[in-house]
Amino acid sequence: MMLLLAPGIRYFPEHFGPAEQAALVEDIRAVVTKAPLYVPAMPKTGKEMSVRMTNCGVLGWVTDKEGGYRYQAVHPVTRRPWPSIPQRLLELWQEVGDFPLLPEACLVNFYSDTAKMGLHQDRDEQNLNAPVVSVSLGDACLFRSGGTNRNDKTQSIRLSSGDVIVLGGEGRMAFHGVDRIYPGTSTLLKSTGRINLTLRRVTAS
Ligand code: SIN
Numbered sequence: 001m002m003l004l005l006a007p008g009i010r011y012f013p014e015h016f017g018p019a020e021q022a023a024l025v026e027d028i029r030a031v032v033t034k035a036p037l038y039v040p041a042m043p044k045t046g047k048e049m050s051v052r053m054t055n056c057g058v059l060g061w062v063t064d065k066e067g068g069y070r071y072q073a074v075h076p077v078t079r080r081p082w083p084s085i086p087q088r089l090l091e092l093w094q095e096v097g098d099f100p101l102l103p104e105a106c107l108v109n110f111y112s113d114t115a116k117m118g119l120h121q122d123r124d125e126q127n128l129n130a131p132v133v134s135v136s137l138g139d140a141c142l143f144r145s146g147g148t149n150r151n152d153k154t155q156s157i158r159l160s161s162g163d164v165i166v167l168g169g170e171g172r173m174a175f176h177g178v179d180r181i182y183p184g185t186s187t188l189l190k191s192t193g194r195i196n197l198t199l200r201r202v203t204a205s
């Protein structure tokens with residue numbers, strides 16, 4: 001099932017069933033073993049974000065005080081290349097991404113019970129024709145999306161484990177964020193918290 005939340009914002013509730021969600025968690029555990037979660041910091045201020053991050057893919061999205069928002073080929077702490085994107089996620093992209101080239105980056109965000117993410121646009125990619133494909137795992141969250149101006153009206157939906165959102169076309173530059181986590185609403189993970197995966201195409205070709 002697919003619901004259109006707004007032009008270009010497609011919502012696939014429970015796209016992944018319980019067995020597939022568990023397999024995805026195993027895929028991500030393997031990624032995190034090679035590329036540990038780290039604490040990202042905001043450009044200029046160096047203020048720490050509340051989520052913990054890592055990536056898989058030939059490129060990963062990183063942010064720190066000195067370098068700001070960017071994509072790079074290596075983990076900022078280990079300096080090693082990111083692990084590759086799990087096959088299951090490449091298949092998801094091919095299924096729902098509606099784009100001829102494969103994703104280059106998969107940002108992994110881990111939300112503890114109190115973590116959130118402020119309203120923002122994903123605009124560090126050169127290729128804005130490609131969608132951003134997002135997967136939710138673990139505890140539910142309150143997800144907010146709006147238009148392409150920060151002050152546009154927003155709508156909030158509760159995203160649950162297995163849900164997929166695609167920001168593409170007119171929705172690609174939509175502001176979005178996570179206002180809160182609902183701890184203990186899923187038993188998928190070993191403890192509370194939420195994992196979000198976002199697949200992105202970074203370069204133009
Ligand atoms: C993001 O915008 O990078 C994360 C969105 C989410 O956690 O659902």
Ligand code: FE2
Pocket residue numbers: 120121122176
């Ligand atoms: Fe985002």
